[in-house]
Amino acid sequence: MVLYSLKGRDLLCLTDYAPWEIEAIIDTAKSMKERFYSGERVIPVLRGRTIALVFEKHSTRTRVSFEVAAYQLGAQSLYLGWEQLQLARGEPIKDTARVLSRYVDAIVARVKEHWKLEELARYADIPVINGLSDLSHPVQALSDMLTILERKGRLKGVKLVFVGDGSDNVLHSLLVAGAKLGMHVVVATPRQLRPREDILRHAIEWARETGGSVEIVEDPFEAVRDADVVYTDVWVSMGQEAVAEEKRRILRPYQVNEKLMDAAGDKAIFMHCLPAVRGEEVTEEVIEGSRSVVWDQAENRLHTQKAILALLVR
Numbered sequence: 001m002v003l004y005s006l007k008g009r010d011l012l013c014l015t016d017y018a019p020w021e022i023e024a025i026i027d028t029a030k031s032m033k034e035r036f037y038s039g040e041r042v043i044p045v046l047r048g049r050t051i052a053l054v055f056e057k058h059s060t061r062t063r064v065s066f067e068v069a070a071y072q073l074g075a076q077s078l079y080l081g082w083e084q085l086q087l088a089r090g091e092p093i094k095d096t097a098r099v100l101s102r103y104v105d106a107i108v109a110r111v112k113e114h115w116k117l118e119e120l121a122r123y124a125d126i127p128v129i130n131g132l133s134d135l136s137h138p139v140q141a142l143s144d145m146l147t148i149l150e151r152k153g154r155l156k157g158v159k160l161v162f163v164g165d166g167s168d169n170v171l172h173s174l175l176v177a178g179a180k181l182g183m184h185v186v187v188a189t190p191r192q193l194r195p196r197e198d199i200l201r202h203a204i205e206w207a208r209e210t211g212g213s214v215e216i217v218e219d220p221f222e223a224v225r226d227a228d229v230v231y232t233d234v235w236v237s238m239g240q241e242a243v244a245e246e247k248r249r250i251l252r253p254y255q256v257n258e259k260l261m262d263a264a265g266d267k268a269i270f271m272h273c274l275p276a277v278r279g280e281e282v283t284e285e286v287i288e289g290s291r292s293v294v295w296d297q298a299e300n301r302l303h304t305q306k307a308i309l310a311l312l313v314r
């Protein structure tokens with residue numbers, strides 16, 4: 001069983017995870033969900049453990065799904081807003097990491113800059129899980145893979161088209177997960193907002209191994225043709241307020257609306273990690289329409305968080 005081999009691991013970026021490890025998390029998430037619906041609401045494999053959530057940014061889904069996941073695994077969660085910790089008064093991350101390691105069994109951290117997660121992980125001797133950084137959002141992408149599997153019955157060969165900000169953190173994780181699982185990932189984005197080069201290269205190299213593909217194009221209508229999934233995220237991510245107007249201007253042609261969904265064809269579902277800004281990256285009609293699976297996506301965060309905690313926490 002793979003269960004043993006992920007124990008103690010950090011989850012900072014999916015670039016650190018092999019395809020079979022990503023598949024193991026998705027399989028476990030699927031089984032967590034099945035067990036939940038067959039009446040096993042509590043699976044106390046982490047009884048007596050404590051999971052700390054260190055959050056430097058707002059969150060609804062990530063915070064609540066991890067806290068409920070911990071509870072349903074028999075563990076306790078501890079929400080620690082960055083501003084309330086001595087961190088905000090200048091206590092070094094490396095000291096915080098070693099102190100928390102003496103009290104809790106894992107840290108889920110949401111940070112403004114990705115290096116803070118790496119610093120936490122370097123000094124903590126418990127698993128550190130990325131609950132979103134400016135670089136990536138691995139726990140979102142893993143959970144989205146479960147949603148795609150449920151809707152499409154497979155992952156390999158699925159055409160996932162991301163429309164919008166090519167430098168988006170959620171997209172970075174979707175690119176890596178998709179490439180490692182043999183999906184065809186197409187990104188429709190303006191020239192100025194391409195994915196980060198190292199992430200893109202990693203995804204392209206893996207897609208070659210798995211029979212998947214990665215393509216970056218400018219025209220959203222060309223990109224979505226025959227899509228299985230049309231995915232978008234906000235144009236202005238948390239922390240990007242200073243460049244908000246410029247991003248809104250260049251991303252205007254990339255709105256996911258009925259016209260774009262029509263161009264995608266009948267089999268396309270609509271996905272969004274949420275929170276969404278209706279009237280910007282997506283219209284009210286599309287997000288509330290019959291092809292939208294955003295509430296399933298949100299629900300699957302819970303089952304996937306349970307899988308991640310159960311597999312990683314010692």
Ligand code: CP
Nearest residue numbers: 059060061062273274
């Ligand atoms: N999708 C997601 O991570 O949502 P929150 O910011 O609410 O956690």
Ligand code: NVA
Nearest residue numbers: 169233237238274275
């Ligand atoms: N790209 C968004 C995702 C929120 C879940 C942000 O970073 O704000």
